[in-house]
Amino acid sequence: MDHAPTPFMAAHRFGFGLAGTKAPGTTGRDALHDQLAHPEWALITEPLPDGVASIRDFVRINNAFNAFRNEVARRETEGIVTPAGTPAPVSPGSPYVLLVLPELRARTARAMSGEADFLERLVVFWSNHFAVSMTKGGTLMPQIGPYERSVIRPGITGKFVDLLLAATRHPAMLLFLDNNVSVGPNSPVGLRRRRGLNENLAREILELHTLGVDGGYTQADVTAFAAALTGWTVTGYNPPPDAATPPPDPGQFIFRAQEHEPGPQTVLGRVYAEPGEDQARAILRDLARHPATARFIAGKMARHFIADVPPPGLVARMAATYLATDGDLGALARSMIDAPEAWAPPLAKLRSPYEFLIAAQRTVGVPVFRPRAYGMLANLGQQILAPASPAGFPDTSDDWMGADAIKTRADFALEFATGFNGDPAALARGVLGPALTDETLTAIRRAETGRQGLVLLLMSPEFQRR
Amino acid sequence: MPRLTLSRQSLPNQSLPHQSLPNQSLSRQALSRRSLLGAGVTLFGGAFLPSVAAAAGGQDPRFLTIILRGALDGLSAVPPIGDPDYVAMRGALALSTEGPQAVLPAGGFFAINPRLARLHALLTAGDALVVQAVATPYRERSHFDGQNLLESGLTQTGGNEGWLNRVLTATAGRPIAQGQLTQGQMTQGEAPRGLSVAPTAPLIIRGPAPVLTWAPQFTVSADADTVQRLLGLYDARDPALATALRHGARMDAEANAQPARNAGGIGAPARFAELAAFAADRMARPDGPRIAALSVDGWDTHAAQGPTTGRLGQLFGFLDEGIGALQAGLGPVWRQTSVLLVTEFGRTVRINGTAGTDHGTGTIAILLGGAVQGGRVIADWPGLAEASLFAGRDLAPTTDLRAVIKGVLADQFGLSRQMLAQTIFPGSAAVSPMAGLIKTG
Secondary structure, X not given: OOXXXXXXXXXXXXXXXXXXXXXXXXXXXXXXXXXXXXXXXHOOOOOOOXXXXXXHHHHHHHHHHHHHHHHHHHXXXXXXXXXXXXXXXXXXXXXXXXHHHHHHHHHHHHHHHOOOHHHHHHHHHHHHHOOOOHHHOHHHHHHHHHHHHHHHHXXXXXXXXXXXXXXXXXXXXXXXXXXXXXOOOOOXXXXXXXXXXXXXXXXXXXXXXXXXXXXXXXXXXXXXXXXXXXXXXXXXXXXXXXXXXXXXXXXXXXXXXXXXOOOOEEEOOEEEOOOOHHHHHHXXXXXXXXXXXXXXXXXXXXXXXXXXXXXXXXXXXXXXXXHHOOOEHHHHHHHHHOOHHHHOOOOOOEOOHHHHHHHHHXXXXXXXXXXXXXXXXXXXXXXXXXXXXXXXXXXXXXXXXXXXXXXXXXXXXXXXXXXXXXXXXXXXXXHHHHHOOHHHHHHHHOOOOHHHHHHHHHHOHHHHEO | OOOOOOOOOOOOOOOOOOEEOOOHHHHHHHHHHHHHXXXXXXXXXOOOOOOOOOEHHHOOOEEEEEEEOOOOOHHHHOOOOOOOOHHHHHHHXXXXXXXXXXXXXXXXXXXXXXXXXXXXXXXXXXXXXEEEEEEOXXXXXXXXXXXXXXXXXXXXXXXXXXXXXXXXXXXXXOOOOOOOOOOOOOOOOOOOOEEEOOOOOOHHHOOOOOEEEOOOOOOOOOOHHHHHHHHHHHHHHOHHHHHHHHHHHHHHHHOOOOOOOOOOOOOOHHHHHHHHHHHHHHHHOOOOOOEEEEEEOOOOOOOOOOOOOOHHHHHHHHHHHHXXXXXXXXXXXXXXXXXXXXXXOOEEOOOOOOOOOOEOOOEEEEEEOOOEOOXXXXXXXXOOOHHHOEOOOEOOOOEEHHHHHHHHHHHHHOOOHHHHHHHHOOOOOOOOOOOOOEOEO
16 A cells, blocks of 8 residues: 555445445545535534533423433332223323434435545544543533534534634633632632632643643642632522523623632743633733643544554644644645655554444444444444543553453444445445455455355454554 | 551661560560561561462462552551551541440451451461551652552552463463473463453563453353354454453353342442452362452542441442451462552541542552461551651552562562562562461461
8 A cells, every 4th residue: 555645445444434425536635625624514404402401401301301200210219000991191201312322424424425534533632632421420511512513513623722612611611620620719709608719720721731740840830720710600500400490691701800819820930910711811821832732632633543652754744734733623634634754554453332333334334323233332332422432432452452452343244244245345445445464354355254254344343454 | 455556767777677466465476476476677677588488378379469459558457556647647547446436456456347356367367467657669749650650560560461470470370280291381371370350460570470360241142153253263363352352252261150230340349359359269179279359440539538337338338248258258379478558558547538548658558368478467557647648648658569469479489589580560679578477377
């Protein structure tokens, strides 16, 4: 395989594979540049409730669902038998089914469509960088989908500072990292109610979103930044709006001056004397243009797309681009795909479970992401929008290379292949193009059944790695 | 009641353990243990350990490490209720010594959280111990770096191989069952001695020595013929995938088909008992793994911590249920087993503004199992007074976690000091293995 960009490499390394790619281009690079020139292709246009509506719906749906469950339990305990001819109580639907699943379907539909795979991969990358998680439960759950749609998708080719500000201000992030309950100890509310700081958000912004853990900040910086962030909170919270009557318009960003720690704060040696909300905003602006942030972001993006240990020269050039363009993420992505190193073999990075399941279903020709596959994601350790920690999902081959995980991929490949009776060798040529090896082609040809051949294709090294 | 002084002592070994005795009803047992420790003072001073300890656990030992991810609040698990500053420092998170949520006694100075009743029973029976004010060498406050150091066993972050994997290498060739494997042979055809109960191996047990991974699942299983064909392809093209699939397929074939409980991902606390039961069942088998790792997520209690009836109390309940599952499942090999529970660091001594605690330093480690010389809380107690806190906010660490682990590995597996200081925990020569953690004879 030569080093020149090809439509195959563009689809395989920077998308979800050649199968199902709508416009692979003629050089590969052209297709990727085309997508970066049309960031609106990353948007989800179908109508879904925004965060505020989602919270209100959640309260209503959750109450109805709990009432239903209690009624079922009561009938069971009391031994009530529904008389013949009368309908049994019907579930009104859980919050997960009614609010979360539509979000997941909309997300997977973008990936399954193959219309703008590179943009979709960038969405997944940035969503994981600014990770929030449904695992925290409660009223945070219905905010996660709206967060990705309204913050991440419009931000993937804009300025990093805008994405950082939007992500930090969004109720999903504020709730996920506890900033809604962080109060300046010397603020009016802090003094009256004896409440204080929670440094969770400040620390994770420094460690995970901007400078990186080696970015040169101290505990004092974390504390000062946390103080500056006090007052950045969410309407209708404390107590959370799961009461029978929710407060009006719960789940919106609000700056509460009476919770904000008064006075200047010093972060990374600079004194921030801005009043109120602008204090943390100024800190975030400076963090976004910090050289440590440029290095951290460039290295993380190159590691995600190119190799577990990306070429240092490539990372340095990407970081330089970041600084020269004031953190223009479109320019950053362009500097990556314009680099020759980005197209160099080998195909070494193991596809993440999400990438594998999308690519496998597109190869099999499934039109929509199967409901069953959401469970497969959980089983493979990558339940979408539900990472176990604020660091998001891990991003190296070793992280996904467990014995059980690989065997489970084979089991799932078998499920996808059920019912297939086409020619797996022809399919392999179409999907793997120039990467298809003689060994894999021979193994597929010798398969006992078309189904088995398809499993061998989906599990072949060149399909599993990109 | 007899209790050793808890002040710092000026003895050569900085991590000299002090003990507090479980409670008065145990005084006879406790006294004999105390005299044993008294006689063993020179051991604490750094006596060389024989390369093969004549320990109860020395016979075909089992060792399981459980990582409690997110930074467990040691002061909620094993509260120092006798510390004069405890109540003032902890405020609303201070545990009560009376009422329905009263702590369980562990010698007077320390106590056990009421949600950890099984742990308390093991402690009382002499099959568990707690080390308080312990920490890895990590002194920053990132979960991810903290876990990296905890698992790599190094003193700098960035390691990509776990210390438990190095233990597997160091003990390679040991018989899995007496006389079953010959010295030094470890081929792909034989069962690895390491087990990770997770879909992918966590760093702690990742490395060159082969490790099985297993996680409960619910799906159709790729048939043996398809797996064989894939293995043929992988052997020719991709050795890493070959190794992974080979072990995954074997594990899968052995696992009882269990209906999976819909209780979250593999690290979800509610699933811990299920995973613990699986690990115990495997480790109890004559041909099963001898060294295993598993994780429980969720200990990052920044807000509304609730140490007994709230969120943390629920987590302790899940943990305790898992401890019960381990004891039951290990059954006949319980007396050969030690189980180590560790976390990346502790949490702030003071409660934060949101009824929780932020990232701290000193915390606890728990050691349990029939091989453990238990019945005590080991602590070189630094105190909770303002001036004693690390960085003015955290429980000061006085025992290096590596001393505890090295002590277990020395006595249970007979690993030499040199091996422990150079290979298992490189650069740890100054950290002496803590003696007397494993039962003798």
